[in-house]
Amino acid sequence: xxxxxxxxxxxxxxxxxxxxxxxxxxxxxxxxxxxxxxxxxxxxxxxxxxxxxxxxxxxxxxxxxxxxxxxxxxxxxxxxxxxxxxxxxxxxxxxxxxxxxxxxxxxxxxxxxxxxxxxxxxxxxxxxxxxxxxxxxxxxxxxxxxxxxxxxxxxxxxxxxxxxxxxxxxxxxxxxxxxxxxxxxxxxxxxxxxxxxxxxxxxxxxxxxxxxxxxxxxxxxxxxxxxxxxxxxxxxxxxxxxxxxxxxxxxxxxxxxxxxxxxxxxxxxxxxxxxxxxxxxx
Numbered sequence: 001x002x003x004x005x006x007x008x009x010x011x012x013x014x015x016x017x018x019x020x021x022x023x024x025x026x027x028x029x030x031x032x033x034x035x036x037x038x039x040x041x042x043x044x045x046x047x048x049x050x051x052x053x054x055x056x057x058x059x060x061x062x063x064x065x066x067x068x069x070x071x072x073x074x075x076x077x078x079x080x081x082x083x084x085x086x087x088x089x090x091x092x093x094x095x096x097x098x099x100x101x102x103x104x105x106x107x108x109x110x111x112x113x114x115x116x117x118x119x120x121x122x123x124x125x126x127x128x129x130x131x132x133x134x135x136x137x138x139x140x141x142x143x144x145x146x147x148x149x150x151x152x153x154x155x156x157x158x159x160x161x162x163x164x165x166x167x168x169x170x171x172x173x174x175x176x177x178x179x180x181x182x183x184x185x186x187x188x189x190x191x192x193x194x195x196x197x198x199x200x201x202x203x204x205x206x207x208x209x210x211x212x213x214x215x216x217x218x219x220x221x222x223x224x225x226x227x228x229x230x231x232x233x234x235x236x237x238x239x240x241x242x243x244x245x246x247x248x249x250x251x252x253x254x255x256x257x258x259x260x261x262x263x264x265x266x267x268x269x270x271x272x273x274x275x276x277x278x279x280x281x282x
Contacts, residue, residue: 001241001246001247001248001249001250001277002029002030002063002065002248002249002250003027003028003029003030003249003250003251003252003270003273003274003277003279004028004029004030004031004032004063004065004066004249004250004251004252005023005026005028005030005031005032005065005251005252005254005266005269005270006031006032006034006065006066006068006210006251006252006253006254007019007031007032007033007034007068008034008068008070008253008254008255009252009253009254009255009257009265009266009269010022010257010262010263010266011257011262015040016033016040016041016053016056017056019031020056020057020060020062021060022263022266023060023062023266024060024061024062026266026267026269026270027270027274028062028270029062029063029065029249030062030063030064030065030066030249030251031057031062031063031064031065032064032065032066032067032068032249032251032253033053033064033066033067033068033102034067034068034069034070035067035068035069035071035091035094035095035098036069036070036071037071037074041053041098043071043091043094045098047101050098050101050102053102054102054103064102064103064104065208065249065251066104066106066107066108066153066183066208066249066251067095067098067099067102067104067106067107067108068107068108069091069095069107069108071088071091072088072091072109072110072111072112073110073116073119073122075087075088075091076088076110076112076113076123076125077089077111077112077133077134077137077138078111078112078113078114078125078129078130078133078134078137078161079112079123079125079133080123080125080129085133085137088112088137089137089140089141092107092109092141092144092152093141093144095107095109096141096144096145096148096150096152097148099148099150100148100149100150104150105149105150105151105207105248106150106151106152106153106181106183106207106208106248107150107151107152107153107183108153108155108183108208109138109152109153109154109155109183110154110155110157110159111134111137111138111154111161111162111171112125112130112133112134112137112159112161113125113130113159113160113161114126114127114130114159114160114161115159115160116158116159116160117158118158118220118221127160127161130161131161131171134161134171135171135174138152138154138175138180139175142175142177142179142180145177145179145180146177146179150179151178151179151180151181151207152179152180152181153181153182153183153207153208154168154171154172154180154181154182154183155182155183155184155185155188155210156168156182156184156185156188156189156198157185157188158188158191163192164193165193165197165198165201165202166201168182168198168202169201169202169205172202172205173205181205181206181207182202182205182206182207183207183208183209183210184198184199184202184206184208184209184210185209185210185212185253186209186210186211186212186213186232186237187210187211187212187213187214187224187230187232187253188210188212188214190213190214190216190223190230190231190232191214191216191219191223194233194236195232195233195237195240196233196236196237196239196240197240199237199240199241199244199246200240200243200244202244203244204244204245206244206246207248208248208249208251209241209246209248209249209250209251210250210251210252210253211227211250211251211252211253211273211276212224212227212232212252212253212254212255213225213226213227213228213229213230213231213232214230214231214232215229215230215231216231224255224256226254226265226268226269226272227252227254227268227269227272227273227276228272228275228276234276237276238276238277238278250273250277252269252270252272252273254266254269
């Protein structure tokens with residue numbers, strides 16, 4: 001498995017070029033970037049901007065581990081508003097296009113939500129409508145994924161939707177395409193489940209993996225802690241990943257970054273992942 005770090009682990013105002021350099025110094029194999037509405041790597045990204053990022057990565061001898069986006073929280077595939085659903089599909093198409101240009105094999109996609117507690121005033125959608133809308137949206141996007149040669153990775157998040165590994169497995173399988181799979185987040189399952197069980201059930205459908213840790217006793221967003229400081233049974237997680245033959249990126253997504261000396265979380269995460277992956281630490 002390869003070791004990556006998500007750009008959200010850095011301070012929000014950090015430049016991509018600086019994040020690439022820090023990730024390399026910390027010993028990562030790759031960095032996972034994010035598509036934004038504006039700024040660097042935005043919906044209006046030009047060929048020159050993409051080539052500049054590729055050059056920065058090449059100079060640092062660092063790979064791009066994946067392409068995520070937070071835009072699906074604003075533009076949901078399950079919204080009652082057809083215009084919002086169309087915007088979500090446009091975001092996904094742009095994500096696929098940029099991923100292909102950057103050489104990424106899988107994008108992170110949030111397939112909508114029934115409700116989102118940590119976003120005040122967010123839309124609440126009937127579960128059955130959310131399922132049907134998400135199914136329809138992803139189905140329409142499959143040809144674009146296949147054409148780009150990039151997989152749509154459905155992430156398990158706190159969206160009150162696709163709440164079990166059995167349901168997520170069925171949702172993925174209903175598309176009958178190798179270009180739809182799971183962007184599995186270890187930490188997001190801990191509040192109401194066990195990641196090693198999800199891994200075994202999802203099996204070959206897992207395209208990418210996020211590493212986080214979570215302490216149930218803390219609860220809510222405050223439950224997310226440094227790797228190895230929470231309740232994730234990482235030896236069991238690794239056994240499950242090895243059992244299904246997973247060999248792609250495992251990417252640390254450390255949210256929120258430290259208040260002070262924020263870069264230190266990148267180095268701490270790298271060392272913790274070395275321990276989890278059984279790598280020798282010099």
